Amino acid sequence: MLLWLLLPVIAASAPLEVQVFVPLCDSAIIDCGNKKLGDPASLDTNLYWGAAYGADRYLAAQPAFARLPSASPSKPAILKVTRFSRQPKRGERTVNVELLAYHGAQIDVALADYFAAVAGPSSADVVLWMGHDRLMDVAAPALSAGASPKPTLVLACASESYFGPALKTIGANRLAMTRSLMAPEAYLLVAALETFATKGTTDKAALRAALVDAYAKFQKISAKAAGSVFVAVRDLE
Numbered sequence: 711m712l713l714w715l716l717l718p719v720i721a722a723s724a725p726l727e728v729q730v731f732v733p734l735c736d737s738a739i740i741d742c743g744n745k746k747l748g749d750p751a752s753l754d755t756n757l758y759w760g761a762a763y764g765a766d767r768y769l770a771a772q773p774a775f776a777r778l779p780s781a782s783p784s785k786p787a788i789l790k791v792t793r794f795s796r797q798p799k800r801g802e803r804t805v806n807v808e809l810l811a812y813h814g815a816q817i818d819v820a821l822a823d824y825f826a827a828v829a830g831p832s833s834a835d836v837v838l839w840m841g842h843d844r845l846m847d848v849a850a851p852a853l854s855a856g857a858s859p860k861p862t863l864v865l866a867c868a869s870e871s872y873f874g875p876a877l878k879t880i881g882a883n884r885l886a887m888t889r890s891l892m893a894p895e896a897y898l899l900v901a902a903l904e905t906f907a908t909k910g911t912t913d914k915a916a917l918r919a920a921l922v923d924a925y926a927k928f929q930k931i932s933a934k935a936a937g938s939v940f941v942a943v944r945d946l947e
Contacts, residue, residue, distance in 0.1 A: 725795070725804040726906055729834035730899065731824040732758050732765050733841045734789070736814030740842050750814025753790055758841050758894070763928070765809050765840060768896035769794050775900075778806070787816035802907040807899075808834070817844050822851050828882050829856030836885070836911055838902070840865045840894050845872035856880040861911050863887065863902065865894040870941045886917050887941040897924045914943045 735757040737748025746755035754760045760767050769775050778793040789811045796805040812820035821844050827837045843866035853876055863886040864873045870887035877884055886902070901924035902917060909916045918940050926936035 723803065725806045726836070726911070727834045728805060728807045728836045728838065728903065728906065729827060729832070730765065730807060730809050730838040730840055731812065731820050731827070732809055733812040733817040733820040733844070734758055734814040735842065736817065739814070739817065739847070748814075751789065753811060756814070759811050763893075763895035763897060765896045765899060766790075766792050766811070769807070769809070769900065772900060774904075775807075780808075785819070787812050787819040789813055796903055796907055798907055803910070805903050805907045807903060817842065818848065821845075821848075825851060825853060825876065825880065828860050828862050828877065829853070829880050830858035830860055832860055834860060836860060836906065837862045838865065838899070839863075839869075839873070840896075840899060842894075843867045843869055843872050845876070850876040853879045856882065859883070861885050863917075865892075865898050867891045867894075870945070884946045885911065885914055886921055887946065888939055889941050890939050892925070892939045893929070895928065897928050900924070914946060918943055 734750050735742035735748050736750035742748030742757045746752065747757040747761060749756060752760065756764060758764050770777060774796050775794040776797060778795050780791045780793045783791055792809045794807050798804050824839050827834060837860045859880050859882040861883040862877060868889060870889050874887060898921055901920040905917045905920045921940055922933060922936045925939060926933045
């Protein structure tokens with residue numbers, strides 16, 4: 711009987727699994743800054759992966775994140791899979807994150823895989839898209855209501871306008887979205903992961919506040935200007 715009573719506590723403390731789709735910046739599609747930043751196959755220099763605020767390099771530099779063993783890529787479009795674990799402080803939940811680096815020229819494969827992961831079933835508790843808003847260029851793939859849709863956030867330019875309708879079709883819970891041009895940099899990912907560790911995945915107001923604070927700090931803009939980037943919580947319901 712005692713073991714049965716402890717099961718909910720044990721389940722609640724299980725690590726939160728977050729999956730992040732990162733199509734590398736491709737100069738053939740958008741302006742990435744320069745040739746190295748826009749090399750769609752370069753894990754070392756790409757804007758969204760190996761640059762200072764790229765997903766893999768930035769997380770690797772954070773003291774709270776430890777690199778974990780990673781699986782081999784499941785398809786040619788994926789250049790690398792890396793995993794990190796955020797070590798919790800007292801009262802926080804462990805958060806594990808898997809980063810999937812897609813060749814920039816294979817962004818449409820990444821897009822299809824992202825929507826499939828959001829629709830479920832998936833081993834991830836939360837799914838993210840972080841990079842170029844590909845739906846500015848192409849139509850969303852054919853979608854239907856997901857069997858077990860996952861909570862998601864899209865760190866890309868004007869993601870609510872472009873990804874929002876598709877995610878509503880799936881039935882996904884949109885945790886955070888954007889409404890303007892923006893830089894999908896990894897300090898935003900860290901802000902989201904830290905919020906999940908302290909507040910869980912249901913406090914959209916706390917998540918938005920963390921994203922706004924991080925964006926204001928790193929972009930060196932006012933909180934008001936940073937707040938204009940992210941969709942109000944009431945508009946995500």
